[in-house]
Amino acid sequence: MEKYLNNVGDIQFDSKIDDPNFKICSPNQSFQYYNFSKGFQYKGEKYEMLKIWKEKYTTNQNYKVESGYITVRFLVNCEGKTGLFRVQQMDQNYTEFSFNEDxxxxxxxxxxxxxxxxxxxxxxxxxDYYQYLTFKVENGIVKEILP
Structure with a gap:
């Protein structure tokens, strides 16, 4: 018999890729970041996140020809820690695509x-709540981080 998740979109723990020490506080209750009225769920909001990206990360020339979208979906637990990371990749036409692994x-x-x-x-x-970040990539350069 196949076990169903509580809600569509719930991320199931995978011992091959997930940290076994990551604490899930409310496994029977799912929230999404937009269920809360505080807006973007990061201290300093998106501005702070973009600032960190620009200060610490540069684009490598090996990625020049790749364009599309990379979405990272994950769970933020009741302690503000993150885990259960899942990546989805697509080209500019929203078709499944694989970017350079590096x-x-x-x-x-x-x-x-x-x-x-x-x-x-x-x-x-x-x-706990689910959060996602989508990276809009043009010719190997991150042009925008959404939402």
Missing amino acids: FINVILKFVKELDGWIINEYKGQKV
């Missing part, structure tokens, strides 16, 4: 190092 690793490293995620509450209890 480039993906740079983006994943950046997302994993972000440590300003806001802790959210629901009915007085700290809860």
Whole structure:
């Protein structure tokens, strides 16, 4: 018998790629970052995140020909820590695509190092929530980080 997830879009723990020490505080309740009224769920908001990207990460010439979108979806737990990272890649026509693996690793490293995620509450209890970042890439250069 196949086990169904509680909600569409829930990320199931995978021992091959996920940190076994990552704490999931509310496994039976899913929230999305937009369920909260605080806007973008990062201290300093998107401005701070873009500042970190520009200060610490540069574009490698090996990625010149690649354009499209890279989305990293993950869970922010009740302690503001992140885990369960999943990557989706597509070209400019929204068709499945594979970017250079080193480039993906740079983006994943950046997302994993972000440590300003806001802790959210629901009915007085700290809860986990799903967050995503989409990187718009043109000729190997990150032009925008969404949402």
